[in-house]
Amino acid sequence: MLSGWTTAGHLACSHCAHDHDAYNLSHGRKPTWFDNHRKFLPANHPFRKNKNWFTKGKTVSESAPPIRTGEDVLHEIESLGLMKITELGSDEHNAKIIKTYKCGWKKRRRAHGVGKTRYLDDREYTATNNYVLFNCPEVAPYIEIYTNGLREHNPHINGAEIDKCLESDFAMWFKLYAQNASLVPNEFVQDLASGPLRSVRSVPIYYVNGYKFHTRAYGANKSTFNSGVCIKGSNYNETSIDYFGILEEILIIEYPRFPIKKTALFKCEWFDPTLNVGTKIHPRYNIVEVNQRKRLNVYEPFVLAMQATQVFFCNYPSLRRDKIDWLVVCKVKARPLVELPQISESRNQDAYQDDFPEHLDVISTDDIPTHLDDIEGTSIDLDDGEQSPEEEIKIDSDEEEFSKTDDSDFYDSDA
Numbered sequence: 001m002l003s004g005w006t007t008a009g010h011l012a013c014s015h016c017a018h019d020h021d022a023y024n025l026s027h028g029r030k031p032t033w034f035d036n037h038r039k040f041l042p043a044n045h046p047f048r049k050n051k052n053w054f055t056k057g058k059t060v061s062e063s064a065p066p067i068r069t070g071e072d073v074l075h076e077i078e079s080l081g082l083m084k085i086t087e088l089g090s091d092e093h094n095a096k097i098i099k100t101y102k103c104g105w106k107k108r109r110r111a112h113g114v115g116k117t118r119y120l121d122d123r124e125y126t127a128t129n130n131y132v133l134f135n136c137p138e139v140a141p142y143i144e145i146y147t148n149g150l151r152e153h154n155p156h157i158n159g160a161e162i163d164k165c166l167e168s169d170f171a172m173w174f175k176l177y178a179q180n181a182s183l184v185p186n187e188f189v190q191d192l193a194s195g196p197l198r199s200v201r202s203v204p205i206y207y208v209n210g211y212k213f214h215t216r217a218y219g220a221n222k223s224t225f226n227s228g229v230c231i232k233g234s235n236y237n238e239t240s241i242d243y244f245g246i247l248e249e250i251l252i253i254e255y256p257r258f259p260i261k262k263t264a265l266f267k268c269e270w271f272d273p274t275l276n277v278g279t280k281i282h283p284r285y286n287i288v289e290v291n292q293r294k295r296l297n298v299y300e301p302f303v304l305a306m307q308a309t310q311v312f313f314c315n316y317p318s319l320r321r322d323k324i325d326w327l328v329v330c331k332v333k334a335r336p337l338v339e340l341p342q343i344s345e346s347r348n349q350d351a352y353q354d355d356f357p358e359h360l361d362v363i364s365t366d367d368i369p370t371h372l373d374d375i376e377g378t379s380i381d382l383d384d385g386e387q388s389p390e391e392e393i394k395i396d397s398d399e400e401e402f403s404k405t406d407d408s409d410f411y412d413s414d415a
Contacts, residue, residue: 008031009031010022010031012031012033013033013036015065015067015068016036016065017065017068019065020033020036021033021035021036021039022036034055035054035055035058035060038054038060039060039062039063039064040064041060043063048060048061071259074259074260080097081097082094082097115201115202115203115204115252116201116202117199117200117201117202118199118200118202119198119199119200120198120200123299125195125196125198126167126171127299127300127301127302128196128200128251128253128265128302129171129195129196130166130167130170130171131265131300131302131303131304132192132196132253132263132265132304133170133171133174133192133193134166135304135307136189136192138186138188138189138192139174139189139192142174142177142178142184142189143166143170146166146170146173146174147162147166150162150165171195174193175193175194175195177193178190178193178194188261190257191255191257191261192255192261194255194256194257195255196253196254196255196256197253197254197255197256199254200251200252200253200254201251201252201254202249202250202251202252203250203252204217204218204250205218205250206250206264206266206305208264208305208306208308209306209308209309209334210334210335211226211308211309211310211332211334211335212226213226213227213229213247213250213266213305213308213310214226214227214247215227215247215248215249215250216246216247216248217248225312225313226310227246227247228244228245228246228247228310228311228312228313228329228332229244229245229246229247229266229268229303229308229309229310229311230242230243230244230245230308230309230310230311230329230331231243231303231307231308231309232307233273241273241275241279241281242273242288243270243271243273243296244270244271244273244279244288244290244311244313244329245268245269245270245271245296246268246269247266247267247268248267248268248269248301249266249267250264250265250266250267250305251264251265251266251267251302252264253265263304263305264304264305264306265302265303265304265305266302266303266304266305266308267301267302268301268302268303269295269301270295270296270300270301271290271291271292271294271295271296272290272291272294272295272296272297273296274294277291277294278290278291278294278295279291280326287328287329288328288329289316289326289327289328289329290313290326290327290329291325291326291327292313292325292326292327293325309331309332309334310331310332310334311329311330311331311332312329312330312331312332313327313328313329313330314327314328314330315327315328316328
């Protein structure tokens with residue numbers, strides 16, 4: 001299934017599209033693409049002239065259709081005038097277009113995969129818009145312009161008041177400011193300033209940074225826990241506290257201006273990061289603990305998916321009553337990452353041995369016999385440790401059986 005393109009009939013191949021060689025079988029009338037592949041071969045390939053191995057008596061001289069880019073496909077879809085599935089009357093409207101143009105785009109409602117569409121309320125919309133803007137490096141210069149303007153109008157304004165103005169007013173100010181192309185020449189930044197759509201797609205699974213994340217609801221009945229999230233705090237350093245939470249929802253937000261831009265946000269419920277209140281660090285072992293009854297007391301649920309790493313929360317290994325509410329944080333290693341030791345750039349590595357060995361034992365050779373065999377002795381057969389060919393085959397087959405492991409379903413297993 002390819003992003004809403006039908007997989008039945010003569011238009012089943014999204015690459016060939018209308019430039020296809022499909023035909024119906026003479027008896028069953030079922031569509032077939034037999035011998036449709038030779039046109040993709042190089043022009044001088046011998047299979048093109050072969051009249052026996054494929055369709056009898058047929059040679060192929062035509063070339064494959066040109067490869068379409070993503071923009072070509074997008075233009076084709078937009079030119080049809082299809083409505084979004086969330087718009088009123090879209091089913092009837094789209095059905096008429098599909099019937100009229102006989103196009104392959106018949107599953108537009110599934111074009112973005114598994115998930116459901118919902119609308120952000122005012123609080124959610126403001127939070128998502130602000131978070132994307134404040135975490136985009138290209139927007140940082142305009143944040144500085146805005147804050148400098150606040151200080152010019154009010155020299156006595158403090159940091160807390162500036163933060164409050166940023167959260168409540170910056171997005172609207174930036175939207176108006178970016179309408180002047182001479183002030184904001186970057187078209188990408190202009191599109192961000194216009195803000196995302198209120199309609200978002202909510203999905204239960206997301207792959208990022210080598211992790212597979214599940215929402216809490218989706219993973220509730222599974223044997224694995226993929227809902228633990230960790231992000232680094234602001235002004236991160238070795239002594240700062242990370243933020244730990246539970247993934248509640250995965251949102252795919254979209255910016256409408258062409259080309260369409262999307263990003264994924266994690267909506268999380270965060271544990272209180274206050275040290276020794278909601279979070280503890282063991283002084284000796286550096287084990288991080290979080291109090292499952294303490295929550296972050298401000299509304300900051302969203303983070304960019306690419307900022308997240310995965311953690312697992314396990315019960316505290318103690319029977320003490322004061323540890324009942326505490327969970328131990330176990331960080332999960334990303335699948336694609338392999339930790340290797342640091343290797344010096346120099347190719348001439350020092351050998352791990354002494355240049356001048358000391359305290360060597362002196363071995364006397366005076367008592368060693370000159371003959372290793374006893375001429376007067378008898379001979380006996382000894383097992384030299386080698387197996388017969390039959391035994392070797394048996395051992396090899398046993399080792400192969402032992403080495404076989406079942407690959408777990410990628411969608412239902414994790415660290």
